[in-house]
Amino acid sequence: MGGRSHPALARLESLGQRGVKLGLSAIDAVCERLSRPERAFPSILIGGTNGKGSTAATLSAIAEAGGVPAGLYTSPHLIDVTERVRVREKDVAPGELDEVLSRVFEAADAAPAIPVTYFEAMTAAAFVLFARREVSLGILEVGLGGRLDATNVAPASVSAVTSIGLDHVEDLGGTLPQIAREKAGIFRPGRPALARASDQEARAALRDAARKAGAIWHDAREEIRVEVEEDGLEGAHFRLATPEKTLALATPLPGEHQAWNAALAVRAAELLGPALPRLDPASIAAGVAAVRWPGRLERFELRGRSVLLDGCHNPEGAAALAAFLRQAGLAGRCELLFGAMADKDVEGIARVLFPRAGRVTLVTIGTPRSARAADLARRLPAFGPEVVVGGSVAEALGERLARRGSDPIIVAGSLYLVGEARAFLLAATPEGTR
Numbered sequence: 001m002g003g004r005s006h007p008a009l010a011r012l013e014s015l016g017q018r019g020v021k022l023g024l025s026a027i028d029a030v031c032e033r034l035s036r037p038e039r040a041f042p043s044i045l046i047g048g049t050n051g052k053g054s055t056a057a058t059l060s061a062i063a064e065a066g067g068v069p070a071g072l073y074t075s076p077h078l079i080d081v082t083e084r085v086r087v088r089e090k091d092v093a094p095g096e097l098d099e100v101l102s103r104v105f106e107a108a109d110a111a112p113a114i115p116v117t118y119f120e121a122m123t124a125a126a127f128v129l130f131a132r133r134e135v136s137l138g139i140l141e142v143g144l145g146g147r148l149d150a151t152n153v154a155p156a157s158v159s160a161v162t163s164i165g166l167d168h169v170e171d172l173g174g175t176l177p178q179i180a181r182e183k184a185g186i187f188r189p190g191r192p193a194l195a196r197a198s199d200q201e202a203r204a205a206l207r208d209a210a211r212k213a214g215a216i217w218h219d220a221r222e223e224i225r226v227e228v229e230e231d232g233l234e235g236a237h238f239r240l241a242t243p244e245k246t247l248a249l250a251t252p253l254p255g256e257h258q259a260w261n262a263a264l265a266v267r268a269a270e271l272l273g274p275a276l277p278r279l280d281p282a283s284i285a286a287g288v289a290a291v292r293w294p295g296r297l298e299r300f301e302l303r304g305r306s307v308l309l310d311g312c313h314n315p316e317g318a319a320a321l322a323a324f325l326r327q328a329g330l331a332g333r334c335e336l337l338f339g340a341m342a343d344k345d346v347e348g349i350a351r352v353l354f355p356r357a358g359r360v361t362l363v364t365i366g367t368p369r370s371a372r373a374a375d376l377a378r379r380l381p382a383f384g385p386e387v388v389v390g391g392s393v394a395e396a397l398g399e400r401l402a403r404r405g406s407d408p409i410i411v412a413g414s415l416y417l418v419g420e421a422r423a424f425l426l427a428a429t430p431e432g433t434r
Helices: 007-015 025-033 052-065 094-109 118-133 176-186 200-213 256-275 281-290 315-327 346-356 373-379 393-402 415-428
Strands: 043-047 070-073 085-087 137-141 158-161 192-195 216-219 225-232 235-241 246-251 296-302 305-310 335-339 359-364 386-392 409-413
Touching: 007 094, 007 118, 025 094, 025 118, 043 052, 043 176, 043 256, 052 070, 052 137, 052 256, 052 281, 070 118, 085 118, 094 118, 118 137, 158 176, 158 256, 176 200, 192 200, 192 256, 200 216, 225 256, 235 256, 246 256, 246 281, 256 281, 256 315, 296 415, 305 393, 305 415, 315 346, 315 409, 335 346, 335 373, 335 393, 335 415, 346 373, 359 373, 359 393, 373 386, 386 393, 393 409, 393 415, 409 415
Parallel strands: 043 137, 043 158, 070 137, 158 192, 192 216, 305 409, 335 359, 335 409, 359 386
Antiparallel strands: 070 085, 225 235, 235 246, 296 305
């Protein structure tokens, strides 16, 4: 993608995906030059350490099931940048994304020029596209933190925080309350602030931040009850009780944590009120069942074996995956392919996840920020199973699939790892299924 046919996309790629620049001055100035596209539609901001993408995707599916035209903006993408922007559950076409990006770059280049990062350019492009398509709701996944994230220029009607964990501590702070306060920066005066946090201090920090912002506090732990009735590779069946209704729901995303993410999406939909006028039990059930969120315990069947992809890039995400493996009866008999970025807490992830695998193969992801497999082996003591050093993602996955066996293969760690594995599996199985 890119090149002569899509010059703006080529320019976007030249910026590099990792360029993080916390602050709202650049995105605010660019949006002003674009005539404030972020104000053309009601929006919801969804932040959190883990679960924010799944929650956002589920809310998008609920809106579509209810006949409400919604735009969904998420990050990062797994294979193609067009995955980041959906309208009515369809990824944006490359040509249209190139066109709106060209408008963003034109605005940024006008004198005086405003240097923008990859994420800022994509965020502005999503705003422009949603305004152009006249969506009735913009569902915006926060990128990093909240207070200083580019998405935070949107005047959110509802703000939600899905979880608080130790990740990106160099940018957000080294304690859970510090991280909670940064993520609570998306709360708005007089608007609902929905949050879930298992840590008591983090929850208190979120509640205090909502009070100081003048937001209307909604504690998910008090307002939502989730009872998982069945959980396996095909997804989770659960009962949900909110202050407004009780429902029996099923999500194709496996794991108790995904049932909770779906529950948060339903409660957020209730709090949106007028932005989702046709919210009925049938639409909710149909939307939750239809959610599409690749790379999060996504299942492929190839050569008689199940392959599950999960982008658990921090200890909290690894704990959720480990819990699922235990509950699904897969602990101790699955093969794990693991790779991560060099700056991640790989020790914390390995300590939680590796004991649930029968064998672990360390791989090197094809990006400069990746930890090399040999370096991972030196960093990680033996956490239970046999740990071996492999090559690339494709080499290690191809080797595992070539062997006879029935044990599932789990590809977990970085979302970049999941993206490479997903591309390999899609090429091997054009009709690949979860």
